[in-house]
Amino acid sequence: MMSKLPFEIGDTFTFSKTIGESDVYLFAGITGDLSPNHVNEEYMKKTVYQKRIAHGVLSLGFASTTSTIVAEKAPMPSVSYGYDHVRFVKPIFIGDTLTVTYTIAAKDEEHDKTIGDIEITNQDGQVCTVAQHILKYFP
Template sequence: MSKIAKVEIPLHVGDTAEFTKTVTETDVYLFGGITADYSQMHFNEEYMKKTMYGTRIVHGILTFAIGCTASTKIQEQVKSPVPSASYGYDRLRFIKPVFFGDTLTCRYTVDRVEEETNKTFSKLEIFNQHGEIVVAAVHILKFFPLEDDK
């Protein structure tokens, strides 16, 4: 069993970062083009007028992806001297629909630091302009040491 090289994790319980973005029709069309997800939910206004939403909605994964920016923002905020990589997300939930033109505020809050595994566990919450939570997840971030010059 290999030993984990320890790093000094630059984040602490309670550290928070936020990121805000208005989701545009262009964002949705570009995301649809990248992923080939052309669901009527996102692209067919007439179809969606007949649904409970009454209009097109933004891809849940696009909303989530916008929120992931907050994990980068918190590392920039603390000027992280060590690299990290996303280890995954737990309990990802799409709670409410996001509509074209909604302004999202993504809040990232460190809940737990595991020094022995070089991981942090943080709450990712995404709110619309009405303060309603639309997406929630727990993000696991794994830090690793820089390699020595060879």
């Protein structure tokens, strides 16, 4: 039986971006998350991190960008059905360059969905964020 869903297990898509100070402040302003972890350098000097960290959810926003890249390559309409198993495993600092790798991990032909494994790494190859993404198709 031929698959009606696009993509094969193992297909991979990527997106990269360097986190600027403006990214953190704009995200803080949009979301209202003005935690000192993100906007107060002096506060963070007293922590194990020694400097401000970007919002973990900001990195998940880049995962959304990558899922849009996947959706745009599909020959049929699709929508994001959400994220599962999201973990912020390493802090992201201003100046880090993140790369999102989105890999098709499973196909659910019965429900017209694919599951993508998401791994977000920094410029040193260290994993910062992981998640799974569900993409629902409308053949």
